[in-house]
Amino acid sequence: MSIVAKIIKIITRIFLYISYASISVLALMTVIDVVRRMVFNRTLTGVTEYSQILLIISMASMAHALIEGRFIGVGVLVDRFPKRLNIAVEVIMGAASFAFFAIVGTQIIKEIGMLRFTNKAYFMIKLPEWPFYLALGASFLACALGTIAYVYDRIVNFKSKDEKTIFDENPDLAILALTDDGDTNIVGGDG
Secondary structure, eight states: OOHHHHHHHHHHHHHHHHHHHHHHHHHHHHHHHHHHHHHHSOOOTTHHHHHHHHHHHHGGGHHHHHHHTOSOOOOTTGGGSOHHHHHHHHHHHHHHHHHHHHHHHHHHHHHHHHHHHHTOBOTTTOOBSHHHHHHHHHHHHHHHHHHHHHHHHHHHTOOOTTOOOHHHHOHHHHHHHHTOOSSOOTTTSOO
16 A cells, blocks of 8 residues: 555544544533433523534544445446446546545635635634634545545556456355354465
């Protein structure tokens, strides 16, 4: 793996942990708000705005999902394509995804100047909006980087039809490898 891909993975993993923290705070805040509403008949001030902010921050996990291939793929048609055409479609879709994420991310970040100029802030909590637009724009730009890393990984690890592994020739060995207790050496092939 190249150094650039490793750096992108590290950046997206940091975004993932930030997303975990924001979702945890969002869940805790929601529980506290519900309990306060039921027990004391009072709500937390600005819970809706804080929820919006935390959801914006949680978008940072998209990039990590892209790099790790943890997205929903619908391969009804594409999986029937030959392997070379399949990888070509992935590259084309990766380029389209990169363009989408890069354009949206840069447009959101361009909006920050206007928000700072107008001093636009959340109504209840009085926080300025621009830092959260910056977080959302950074999430989209990280997704653009994640798309590059994912497509790069797919191209580098592309295996032509002619190259077969021991598992392609005998699928039962794949099951044995998953349940291997350490007594056999399936990868080496000397059993």
